[in-house]
Amino acid sequence: MTDTDITSQAIDGMGPHGTKVGLLRVLGPAHVWALGVGIVLVGEYMGWNFAVGKGGAYAALIACWFAGILYSCVAMIDSEVTSTVAAAGGQYTQAKHIIGPLMAFNVGLYLTFAYTMLEAANAITAGYLIDQVAGMTGHQGGIDQRPFIILAIMFLAWLNYRGVLATLTFNLVITAIAFSAIIILFLSTSGVIGAGDMKHADLLAGQASLPYGWIGVLAAMHFGLWYYLGIEGTTQAAEEVRSPARSLPFGTLAGIMTLLIAATLTWYVCSGTLPWEFLGDGVNGSVAPLFDTARLSGSQALVWLLGIGTLFATLASANGCINDASRAWFAMGRDRYLPGWFGAVHPVYRTPYRSIVFLVPIALIFALGAPLDQVITFSILSGLLEYTFMPLNVILFRKKWPLATIKRGYEHPFHPLPAITLLALCSVTYFAVFLGYGTQLVAMIGFYIVVSLWFHFWRYRFVNRGAQFTMPWPRPEGY
Amino acid sequence: MDMWTYLEYGAWALSAVLGLLMVADWLRTDSTYSEEVLTSSREGELEAMTEEHHLEGGQG
Numbered sequence: 306m307t308d309t310d311i312t313s314q315a316i317d318g319m320g321p322h323g324t325k326v327g328l329l330r331v332l333g334p335a336h337v338w339a340l341g342v343g344i345v346l347v348g349e350y351m352g353w354n355f356a357v358g359k360g361g362a363y364a365a366l367i368a369c370w371f372a373g374i375l376y377s378c379v380a381m382i383d384s385e386v387t388s389t390v391a392a393a394g395g396q397y398t399q400a401k402h403i404i405g406p407l408m409a410f411n412v413g414l415y416l417t418f419a420y421t422m423l424e425a426a427n428a429i430t431a432g433y434l435i436d437q438v439a440g441m442t443g444h445q446g447g448i449d450q451r452p453f454i455i456l457a458i459m460f461l462a463w464l465n466y467r468g469v470l471a472t473l474t475f476n477l478v479i480t481a482i483a484f485s486a487i488i489i490l491f492l493s494t495s496g497v498i499g500a501g502d503m504k505h506a507d508l509l510a511g512q513a514s515l516p517y518g519w520i521g522v523l524a525a526m527h528f529g530l531w532y533y534l535g536i537e538g539t540t541q542a543a544e545e546v547r548s549p550a551r552s553l554p555f556g557t558l559a560g561i562m563t564l565l566i567a568a569t570l571t572w573y574v575c576s577g578t579l580p581w582e583f584l585g586d587g588v589n590g591s592v593a594p595l596f597d598t599a600r601l602s603g604s605q606a607l608v609w610l611l612g613i614g615t616l617f618a619t620l621a622s623a624n625g626c627i628n629d630a631s632r633a634w635f636a637m638g639r640d641r642y643l644p645g646w647f648g649a650v651h652p653v654y655r656t657p658y659r660s661i662v663f664l665v666p667i668a669l670i671f672a673l674g675a676p677l678d679q680v681i682t683f684s685i686l687s688g689l690l691e692y693t694f695m696p697l698n699v700i701l702f703r704k705k706w707p708l709a710t711i712k713r714g715y716e717h718p719f720h721p722l723p724a725i726t727l728l729a730l731c732s733v734t735y736f737a738v739f740l741g742y743g744t745q746l747v748a749m750i751g752f753y754i755v756v757s758l759w760f761h762f763w764r765y766r767f768v769n770r771g772a773q774f775t776m777p778w779p780r781p782e783g784y
Numbered sequence: 785m786d787m788w789t790y791l792e793y794g795a796w797a798l799s800a801v802l803g804l805l806m807v808a809d810w811l812r813t814d815s816t817y818s819e820e821v822l823t824s825s826r827e828g829e830l831e832a833m834t835e836e837h838h839l840e841g842g843q844g
Contacts, residue, residue, distance in 0.1 A: 325824040326817075392827045444788045452795035459802040466806050544827075639825060649822040651813060658813070662806055775828025 328393060329655035331470045332546040337539045337556025339477035340628065342563050343621035344420075344535035346483050347427060349564075349571045350615045351587065352681065354594045356528035358585025359741075360521025362509055362576040365585075367522050368529025369568050371730060376533035378727040379692055380561040381717035382699045384554035387540040388714025390776060391549030393657075394636025395540030395629070396691060396698075401640070402776055403702050404694075406768060410642050410760045411753055412694055416541075416633040419687035421664055423535065424458070424626035425671035426680045431457040431619045433592070438612070454672050461624045462665045465631065468654045469545050476624050479617040484567060486614030490595060491570040494578070494602050502602070503577035513581050526737040527685070532568040534688050535622070536560050537695075541629040550714025558715075574598050588678075627661065627668075634660040641769040642760075682742050686749045689738065693731045696724035705781035 356365040383396075392398045397416060401409035432450030439448045465472050492498050515521060539557040546552040575584060575594040578601050583590040591597045599611035635657030638647025651658040671680055700721055708716060717723060738746050814822070 324826045325821045327825045394827075398827070439788045442788075444786060448788050449792050452792050452799060455799045456795040456802075459799040463802040463806055466809075636827070639823075639827060645823055648825060649819075650825045652817050652821065653813075658806075658810060662810055665803075665806075772826070775826070777828075 326650045326652045326655070328544045328650060328657070329469060330545055330547050332473060332542055332552070334546075334552040334555040334559070335477055336470075336473040337542050337546060337552050338560050338563070339473055339480050339621075340542055340625050341536045341539035341557055341560035342484065343476040343480040344423070344538045344625035344629070345533055345560075345564055345622070346480060346567065347430070347618040347622040348531040348534060349487065349567050350483070350595050350618045351430065351593045352531040353528060353568070353571065354575065354584050354591055355587045356525040356531070356585075357576070357581050358587065359517070359524040359528060361513060361516045362572070362581045362584065363514055364517075364522040364525040365529070365576070366572050368525040369532050369572055371526060371733075372529035372532055373565050373568065375530075375692070375727060375730040375734075376536055376564070377561055378723040378730075379537050379695060380557050381723055382695050382727070383537050383540055384557045384715045385713055385717045386699060386702055387543055387553050387557075388550045389711055391543040391546075391553070392636065392775065393541065393544040393632040393639075395543060395633065396537065396694065397633055397636055398543075399540075399698055399702075400694065401773055402778075403698050403705065406642070406765060406773075407757060407761060408694065410637070410764075411757060412691060413633050413637045413642060414753070414756060415687045415691040415694075417630050417664075419684050419691065420535075420538065420626040420630035420633070421668050422671055422680050422684040422687070424623045424630065424668045425675070426677055426684060427619045427623035427626065428454045428457045428668065428672040429677050429680070431616065431623070434612075434616050434619065451673060455669060457620065457623060458627075458665060458668050458672060461620065461627050462661055464624065465627045465661050466651070466654065466656060466658055469542075469628070469656060472624060472628060473542070476621050480621045483614040483618040483621065484563065486610045487567050487570055487595065490599055490602075490607060490611060491574050493604065493607060494574055494598065503574070505577045508576065508580055516581070523733065523737055524740050526734050527741055530685055530688065530734065531681075532571075533561070533564050534685060535625070536564060537691070538625060538629040541632040544632075554715035571595060578602075627664070630664050631657050631660040634664060640773045641767050642764070645769075679745070682738075682745050683749060686738065686742075686746060689731060689734060690749075690753070692727065696721075696728040696731075699724050705783070706778060707782060710779050710782070 353365065353369070356368045386399050386403070387395065390399050390402055394413065395416065397409050397413035400412040432454040435453045436448050436450050464475060495501050495503055517524070536557065539553060539560060543549050543553060571594070575598050578598045579591055579594060584594055593615050596608075596611045596615050599607040634643065634647055637643045638645055638660065647657075647660050647663065649659045650656065703720055735746070
């Protein structure tokens with residue numbers, strides 16, 4: 306065993322090792338939970354039901370659980386590695402230390418694109434929700450959604466600019482309300498409290514059980530990711546939590562457990578209330594299935610609660626995405642993978658303020674100029690590329706630095722089974738995405754090949770090579 | 785004009801105010817502090833301190 310012990314609680318905090326202004330260590334495990342679950346929970350309120358359209362309600366349930374296994378592997382692997390590499394940038398920083406610069410550059414871009422596009426998708430959704438509220442209050446002809454889309458992005462960017470503690474405390478409150486709304490809907494409609502009105506036996510009988518057979522189950526995997534996409538974002542808080550070795554695994558694992566519960570309850574109440582043809586059409590049918598389920602319950606209180614829950618989940622997701630995209634961009638700037646100008650920290654608010662402001666117009670361009678399904682698909686594809694990197698990352702991590710050489714805050718069990726499972730499920734999901742969005746998949750991979758060539762032949766000469774490996778780890782095995 | 789038309793104008797105005805607040809603070813910060821201070825953040829401060837703690841512990 307070396308002297309490397311990041312789990313020590315005796316000397317937590319910033320230190321005088323060159324940093325005059327650094328990110329602030331103020332977050333606890335609850336904020337980590339709020340960051341991860343906050344980004345994802347909107348997927349329970351809308352989006353997952355496209356999986357029903359691909360293969361029926363049972364296919365969506367199978368996809369929910371298989372994607373649940375995929376993300377449990379992601380959460381466990383991430384918890385181990387990030388409890389050791391506790392720095393902003395998350396998976397980018399992990400890749401930099403464990404695999405190499407080209408992988409790190411790609412992973413940094415996956416992260417930034419996945420979160421910025423998800424932020425744009427959330428802002429589009431917020432505009433749509435406000436339009437629906439206007440319609441429900443009797444407004445004729447619809448509203449101009451643009452000012453509300455822009456306001457959602459500007460308000461959350463401003464909040465992020467002003468400080469991470471207020472940002473993630475805000476996320477904690479609105480995420481807890483949105484999660485509680487799902488629990489209350491389940492308790493009110495499932496028969497646990499009072500008479501239930503679930504109709505699974507009628508709605509899922511005969512042809513409705515698996516309308517497109519097993520190929521439909523495979524196709525549903527694409528949108529099955531939507532139940533959990535973004536939980537890996539907890540790692541971006543690594544440089545701002547008070548005790549990373551304890552808080553990051555605790556917040557991340559509590560987060561995936563919360564989402565497994567929320568996803569299963571969501572499927573249960575929605576598939577037991579709404580016909581699969583309506584539920585599975587997320588454009589002309591059920592755009593917000595939990596809200597539609599509440600409306601069919603006949604309870605005005607539930608309609609309000611789930612309406613508020615939908616809006617809160619959307620805002621929490623956009624908020625967490627701004628936080629994560631800016632940390633990834635900031636970390637790349639700090640290492641000169643991007644211009645070092647982005648590596649600045651605000652001396653008062655202690656946030657990566659230039660990265661936050663720089664990403665605002667990019668999110669606005671996607672939110673105002675691109676169709677929602679395309680934005681979501683590019684976000685999913687970037688996420689999927691990132692998940693493919695994770696098993697390779699953890700296998701190399703364990704090989705180069707076995708358990709006896711570095712003390713981890715968390716050691717994930719049954720290695721390498723989770724890594725192999727994750728890799729296998731990623732392969733299945735690539736095929737599922739190819740079935741529906743083959744052109745986008747090829748275009749996205751082509752884009753990353755082009756930027757990789759740019760990085761290798763041009764940008765790498767500017768990288769701060771001497772300063773990029775900061776972890777006081779022993780020499781890797783075999784080197 | 786109904787309430788929603790006013791809300792639309794309000795959202796445009798509030799968005800502009802928040803954007804201006806951020807840009808104004810950004811420019812003020814950049815002109816007040818040196819680039820060396822603003823970009824002085826270094827990765828791995830916690831880890832460096834942990835290592836230092838062990839070294840001091842070993843010597844003590």
